[in-house]
Amino acid sequence: GQQVMQIPQYQHVQEGEDFTTYCNSSTTLSNIQWYKQRPGGHPVFLIQLVKSGEVKKQKRLTFQFGEAKKNSSLHITATQTTDVGTYFCASGYSSASKIIFGSGTRLSIRP
Amino acid sequence: EAQVTQNPRYLITVTGKKLTVTCSQNMNHEYMSWYRQDPGLGLRQIYYSMNVEVTDKGDVPEGYKVSRKEKRNFPLILESPSPNQTSLYFCASRPSGTETQYFGPGTRLLVL
Numbered sequence: 001g002q003q004v005m006q007i008p009q010y011q012h013v014q015e016g017e018d019f020t021t022y023c024n025s026s027t028t029l030s031n032i033q034w035y036k037q038r039p040g041g042h043p044v045f046l047i048q049l050v051k052s053g054e055v056k057k058q059k060r061l062t063f064q065f066g067e068a069k070k071n072s073s074l075h076i077t078a079t080q081t082t083d084v085g086t087y088f089c090a091s092g093y094s095s096a097s098k099i100i101f102g103s104g105t106r107l108s109i110r111p
Numbered sequence: 112e113a114q115v116t117q118n119p120r121y122l123i124t125v126t127g128k129k130l131t132v133t134c135s136q137n138m139n140h141e142y143m144s145w146y147r148q149d150p151g152l153g154l155r156q157i158y159y160s161m162n163v164e165v166t167d168k169g170d171v172p173e174g175y176k177v178s179r180k181e182k183r184n185f186p187l188i189l190e191s192p193s194p195n196q197t198s199l200y201f202c203a204s205r206p207s208g209t210e211t212q213y214f215g216p217g218t219r220l221l222v223l
Binding site: 090092104 | 153214215
């Protein structure tokens with residue numbers, strides 16, 4: 001079935017370092033969404049990318065959608081302790097009714 | 112306040128004892144969905160509903176039932192829970208025409 005692979009599973013960085021998580025699919029995606037889940041919390045929608053090669057920024061976060069619409073990345077510049085959590089990518093298929101999530105990347109930060 | 116609520120938040124039960132986890136949203140969203148979250152597996156979709164009386168299976172529907180009699184409510188039913196259904200469950204909703212899902216706080220279920 002449809003799968004979205006996400007790497008790495010864990011990332012431990014020093015505060016101030018950059019962080020990147022990647023999502024890859026073997027099939028073309030209609031769109032990709034990114035969510036953040038704080039420890040003990042629920043997923044919170046961050047952004048959606050739809051167009052091939054699209055790049056969007058939210059303050060220190062940069063989101064990219066690949067030219068072939070098969071991969072995406074989330075890059076955080078100069079991490080802060082508030083960035084701690086698990087980041088998930090997700091994509092809709094079958095008329096966007098079904099949603100597939102990546103397995104997530106858990107980010108922890110050394111102050 | 113616009114929100115998705117789930118009850119109960121925590122539940123310990125025994126194998127075979129039927130249970131229902133309720134989900135309610137006050138945003139008049141057409142689409143609602145249930146997910147389970149397990150370590151290393153991310154969120155997996157159990158069932159979703161495009162609107163009242165319209166439901167369909169997600170990726171892991173076995174052992175679960177849902178109903179959508181009203182727009183605001185989307186209960187998840189476990190007729191005969193088993194230990195492999197021990198998990199963290201999230202309900203989510205979104206309006207039609209967007210992909211932005213709003214998640215409930217989660218229900219942590221332990222089946223002994």
